[in-house]
Amino acid sequence: GAGVSQSPRYKVAKRGQDVALRCDPISGHVSLFWYQQALGQGPEFLTYFQNEAQLDKSGLPSDRFFAERPEGSVSTLKIQRTQQEDSAVYLCASSSGQGAGQPQHFGDGTRLSIL
Amino acid sequence: AQTVTQSQPEMSVQEAETVTLSCTYDTSESDYYLFWYKQPPSRQMILVIRQEAYKQQNATENRFSVNFQKAAKSFSLKISDSQLGDAAMYFCAYRSDLTTSGTYKYIFGTGTRLKVLA
Numbered sequence: 317g318a319g320v321s322q323s324p325r326y327k328v329a330k331r332g333q334d335v336a337l338r339c340d341p342i343s344g345h346v347s348l349f350w351y352q353q354a355l356g357q358g359p360e361f362l363t364y365f366q367n368e369a370q371l372d373k374s375g376l377p378s379d380r381f382f383a384e385r386p387e388g389s390v391s392t393l394k395i396q397r398t399q400q401e402d403s404a405v406y407l408c409a410s411s412s413g414q415g416a417g418q419p420q421h422f423g424d425g426t427r428l429s430i431l
Numbered sequence: 432a433q434t435v436t437q438s439q440p441e442m443s444v445q446e447a448e449t450v451t452l453s454c455t456y457d458t459s460e461s462d463y464y465l466f467w468y469k470q471p472p473s474r475q476m477i478l479v480i481r482q483e484a485y486k487q488q489n490a491t492e493n494r495f496s497v498n499f500q501k502a503a504k505s506f507s508l509k510i511s512d513s514q515l516g517d518a519a520m521y522f523c524a525y526r527s528d529l530t531t532s533g534t535y536k537y538i539f540g541t542g543t544r545l546k547v548l549a
Contacts, residue, residue, distance in 0.1 A: 319475075349537070358435075358522050358539030359476075372534045405474065419466065420537070422476035 318342075320423035322408050328429045329398050337393045337426045341410030348391050349420060350383055351407040359407050365391060395428075403430045433458045435525050437540035444513045445548050451498075452508045452543045454523030461485075464526040465499070465506045470542070471519040479521070482506065510545075518547045 321340040329335050341348050346367055351359035352375075361375040367388035376383070380398075385391040395402055405427050409420035434457045444450035456465070467479040482490045482499050490497050494514075498507045510517055520542045527536040 351539075356541075358524075358541050360539070361537055364534050366534070372530070372532050374532075407476070409476070419478040419481060420476075421478075422468075424473065424475045 320408055320410050320421050322406075322423035322426050324426060325424065326427050326429075328431065330431050331398060331400060333398055334394065334396045335398055335428065337395075337406050337428070339391045339393070339408030339410075339423060341389065341391070341408070342412075342421055343389075345410035345412050345421070346388075347411045347413060347418075347420075348385060349409045349411075350391070350393050351409065352377075353405040353407055353425070355404070362393070362406075398428075398430045400430045403428055433460070433525055433527055433536065433538050435523055435538050435540040437523055437543050439543045440541075441544045441546065443546045443548055444510070444517075446513055446515060448513055449509060449511045450513055450545065452510075452521050452523075452545065454506045454508070454540055456504050456506065456523075456525050456538075458504070458525065458527070460528045462528050465497075466524040466526065467495070467497070467506075467508045468522045468524060468539075469517075469519045470522060476522070480508065513547050515547050515549060518545055520544050 348365040350362040353359045363383045364372040365385040380396045382394045405425040407425045409422045411418045411420045463484045465482045468476045470476045480492045494511045523540040525538045
């Protein structure tokens with residue numbers, strides 16, 4: 317597709333359920349980022365992939381959060397045993413590389429609400 | 432650790448007028464990039480403009496320009512001839528130098544909501 321695609325657009329889950337959020341980056345983009353954006357705040361870095369390698373997961377808030385990108389394209393962010401504080405918009409971004417300040421292209425995000 | 436501060440939660444500007452959004456950052460690095468992103472209500476973040484720290488010349492993209500003051504660690508965005516479509520959240524972002532893990536850190540400010548008055 318022409319841009320970064322995220323699905324679902326909205327997700328409501330009960331506390332304790334597992335959720336999976338999907339990101340389809342721009343074709344050919346090597347770099348993929350996940351961010352968490354709380355209401356009224358800026359995006360906060362969660363994790364970064366270069367192709368299929370997860371080079372940085374320092375932003376993942378707990379071991380309940382897990383991300384993968386097995387074939388170097390589509391990525392999934394999984395949250396296990398969800399808690400209310402996980403409610404946020406989860407943004408995915410991709411870029412063609414990291415050199416020369418390559419900009420990130422963002423998806424529309426998934427708004428996750430935990431009841 | 433690097434930080435990005437946007438001290439203006441909300442700004443208003445009359446259509447066709449000029450507005451400046453402030454951003455300051457803190458870093459000990461000498462090589463980095465700075466970005467301004469726009470996030471309309473539909474939520475997709477769009478790159479507005481970027482600045483390389485080692486370039487002294489201020490970046491310009493049509494009606495958007497920056498005032499980059501490296502010594503003061505300031506990176507403000509000026510929007511000229513404001514249009515209704517400029518209404519959005521604007522985020523200032525810092526991209527660090529290469530880390531030991533082979534990646535770059537992106538840090539965003541808390542954003543400034545810009546309202547454009549007709």
